[in-house]
Amino acid sequence: MAEMIFAGFGGQGVMSMGMMVAYAGMIEEKNVSWIPSYGPEMRGGTANCAVVVTADEIGSPIITEPDVVVAMNLPSMTKFEPMLKPGGMLIYNSSLIDRKEGRDDITVIAVPANDLASELGNTRVANMIVMGTLLAKTKIVGVESIKKALRQVLPAHRHDLLGVNEDAMKRGAEYVK
Amino acid sequence: MKVVFERPSALSDKQTHYCPGCTHGIIHRLVAEAIDELDVREKTIGVASVGCSVLAYEYFNCDMQQAAHGRAPAVATGIKRVHPDKVVFTYQGDGDLASIGMAEIVHAAARGEKITTIFVNNTIYGMTGGQMAPTSLVGQKTTTSPYGRNPEHCGYPIRIAELLSTLQGAVSVARVSVHDVPNIIKAKKAIKKAFEVQLSGAGFSIVEVLSTCPTNWGKPPLEALNWLKENMIPYYPLGEYRTPEEVK
Amino acid sequence: MAKQLMKGNEAIGEAAIQAGCRYFFGYPITPQNEVPEYMSRRLPEVGGVFLQAESEVAAINMVYGAAGAGARVMTSSSSPGISLKQEGISYIAGSELPCVIINIIRGGPGLGGIQPAQSDYFQATKGGGHGDYNLFVFAPASVQEMVDLIMESFDIADYYRNPVMIMGDGTLGQMMEPVEFKAIKKRDLPPKDWATTGCVGREHNIINSLALVAENLEKHNWKLQEKYKQMKENEQRWELYKTEDAELVMVAYGTTARIVKSVVNKLREQGIKAGLLRPITIFPYPEKAFALLPDSVKAFLTVEMSAGQMVQDVRLAVNGKRPVHFCGRTGGIIPTPAEITKVAMEIMGGER
Incomplete structure (x- = not known):
């Protein structure tokens, strides 16, 4: 069972990150759910979604004690780090977050997602850098499933971006090796 | 014997409940004659409203739906969208159309809904016993404007x-x-x-018919007809306000 | 058809189309906007009509017109909008017209909020508008179940000539889950020979809810009641989860039931024999399910996203035989497993 929260600014691709993980889980014939925060906070500010991937029946799709939190900006980390289960995992975007202190009963992984994405020449794939890190560290779903999911989430006319997205995942995984 | 006059087939043989001298009966007949002459009775669906004409579904001999107060144009929209090949009309009074149903009539018209509305304006709520209508004339006495309609207080018709x-x-x-x-x-x-x-598919059509209410006006039928002519027509001038020709 | 990941609100639209719905009349309101948006895109593809009405009031009356004209038709809204539709719903029920109404509930009263709630239970199950009538009401707990029930709803609506409401909440509307559109078991449906389709070679049809003679109106009312009685006899639906040896039966529907299911498992880990009774129809209310519970049951706990509405039906069904407790959050707050667990532990005398 994996309960995850993906959070960040609107436009950082956190919603689609969560959606891809859910898609990949479905491809692997697991039970999945994806639920966004909705309402005024959608219009600018922070966005987040909760994703459950499990072999069991999914109870609540709303997550109060996540196993994993992916924080792409500071307000997201501040909001969701305290909710993590003891022993849970926080992955944060160290290009934008300067984490000075925090919980010591969780695994913390820093990824300079924006910097690594810039190196690849496309800052918009910062989310896929983090995706690579997430998969490398948790094995929630397989990389191949995410690649399949990407083909479903990206509209056909954007499939030229498949390569750079896959490169970004590879880079994010290598970074934490 | 040669038949020189008969009930239009689009009118049922039900006796109407309308008061003596009321002009609803005439207007019903005109609508039925038009339906007969166009030979569309079997493809016509009418919508009755709430007010004196609430029982119109019993009087018109075509398929009918009864609508909530003011909502006839919305109901007619639903019907017409399902059966674009049918003739759909609403029959509404002034309280129904110009007060509670103002949003529905304006939007049905704005959408160019291919329906026909027969709007009977007699400047009063008849069924409920003679209250002020949105079309009641300035100074007109009704049971809810006992001192006469005062525009300072409730605006103009x-x-x-x-x-x-x-x-x-x-x-x-x-x-x-x-x-x-x-x-x-x-x-x-x-x-x-x-x-x-409507049959040409050009858009929304409406006929506002000035009508009398002898009972609630408190006037004998002939006097009521005269009152309409002398008081209503000056405020509500007769004529064509828009025709498909000028739209083109 | 293969499974696809779909947002609840979009799955609602697709399920309706698969069930033969070709007409949709609606008005925007959060959190159900994806339903009209989906329909505006999809209905023209299948030769149907989507129309954005000038108000919820107009929308439901368009539904009345289209249903009277014999079509499969749907509307969708959220709490404040459903309140506006009540007049039309009463007319539809009174005129015995089939249609499907979606209510993706948000917190109230008044304009309230836009977060999920279940505070329209009374409105949905006790009539809602004026007069003695009932809607047939489903309360699905997952996107897949919602899809299955919507596809069936059009048949049920036609079968009983009665409006069917699908009561979801913002969570169900906004979440994505895998769905599959499976063919449903068809009911034997009578022809719609009452519809206003043009009186070719027959007497004219009248769609109407007016009956000025009291005796006639009473007769009509008893006819409606007979229909509701049949629904109560034939259509009650529920799910029982781990109730075989349960000492505490929790009663919850929709999103809340899913949270409670997790709670049941947590409680069992701590030695408390908990179970879940999940109503799937909330009208007709699944009273029969209560008769199936074992004697081991000591108490009931109803959990709702309201100040306590369904709990009244639970009390009627339990009929004083066991204590019925309540735990609820309102205003758009979803109760957490932790707080429900705490209440359940208190009822069962603490940790073991």
């Missing part, structure tokens, strides 16, 4: 034909009266034309 004729989707807008024979003949022509406009 609404001219529906003028109002709707500003909308692009309302391609045929006319105001007629049934206070004497020449006008009844004109009213008949306008009603028939409104149905023809």
Whole structure:
């Protein structure tokens, strides 16, 4: 069972990150759910979604004690780090977050997602850098499933971006090796 | 024996509940004659409203739906969208159309909904016993304007034909009266034309028919007809406000 | 058809289309906007009509017109909008017209909020508008179940000539889950020979809810009641989860039931024999399910996203035989497993 929260600014691709993980889980014939925060906070500010991937029946799709939190900006980390289960995992975007202190009963992984994405020449794939890190560290779903999911989430006319997205995942995984 | 006069087939043989001298009966007949002459009775679906004409579904001998107060144009929209090949009309009074149903009529007209509305304006709520209507004239005494309609207090009567004729989707807008024979003949022509406009697919058509309410006006029928002519027509001028020709 | 990941609100639209719905009349309101948006895109593809009405009031009356004209038709809204539709719903029920109404509930009263709630239970199950009538009401707990029930709803609506409401909440509308559109078991449906389709070679049809003679109106009312009685006899639906040896039966529907299911498992880990009774129809209310519970049951706990509405039906069904407790959050707050667990532990005398 994996309960995850993906959070960040609107436009950082956190919603689609969560959606891809859910898609990949479905491809692997697991039970999945994806639920966004909705309402005024959608219009600018922070966005987040909760994703459950499990072999069991999914109870609540709303997550109060996540196993994993992916924080792409500071307000997201501040909001969701305290909710993590003891022993849970926080992955944060160290290009934008300067984490000075925090919980010591969780695994913390820093990824300079924006910097690594810039190196690849496309800052918009910062989310896929983090995706690579997430998969490398948790094995929630397989990389191949995410690649399949990407083909479903990206509209056909954007499939030229498949390569750079896959490169970004590879880079994010290598970074934490 | 040669038949020289008979009930239009689009009218049922039910006796109406209308008061003596009320002009609803005439208007019903004109609508039914138009339906007969266009030979569309079997493809016509009418919508009755709430008010004196609430029982119209019993009087018109075509498929009918009864609508909630003011909602007839929305109901007619639903029907017409399901059966675009049918003729759909609403029959509404002034309280129904110009007060509680103002949003529905304006939007049906604005959408150019291919329906026909027969709007009977007698400046009063008849069914509920003579209360002030949105079309009651300034100074007109009703049971809820016992001192006469005071525009300082409740504004001025609404001219529906003028109002709707500003909308692009309302391609045929006319105001007629049934206070004497020449006008009844004109009213008949306008009603028939409104149905023809619908059949042509041009858009929304409405005929506002000035009508009397002897009972609630407290006037004998003839006096009521005269009151309509002398008081209503000056405020509600008769004529064509919009025709498909000028829309083109 | 293969499984696809779909947002609840979009799945609602697709399920309706698969069930033969070709007409949709609606008005925007959060959190159900994806339903009209989906329909505006999809209905023209299948030769149907989507129309954005000028108000919820107009929308439901368009539904009345289209249903009277014999079509499969749907509307969708959220709490304040459903309140506006009540007049039309009463007319539809009174005129015995079939249609499907979606209510993706948000917190109230008044304009309230836009977060999920279940505070329209009374409105949905006790009539809602004026007069003695009932809607047939489903309360699905997952996107897949919602899809299955919507597809069936059109048949049920036609079968009983009665409006069917699908009561979801913002969570169900906004979440994505895998769905599959499976063919449903068809009911034997009578022809719609009452519809206003033009009176070719027959007497004219009248769609109407007016009956000025009291005796006639009473007769009509008893006819409606007979229909509701049949629904109660034939259509009650529920799910029982781990109730075989349960000492505490929790009663919850929709999103809340899913949270409670997790709670049941947590409680069992701590030695408390908990179970879940999940109503799937909330009208007719699944009273029969209560008769199936074992004697081991000591108490009931109803959990709702309201100040306590369904709990009244639970009390009627339990009929004083066991204590019925309540735990609820309102205003758009979803109760957490932790707080429900705490209440359940208190009822069962603490940790073991």
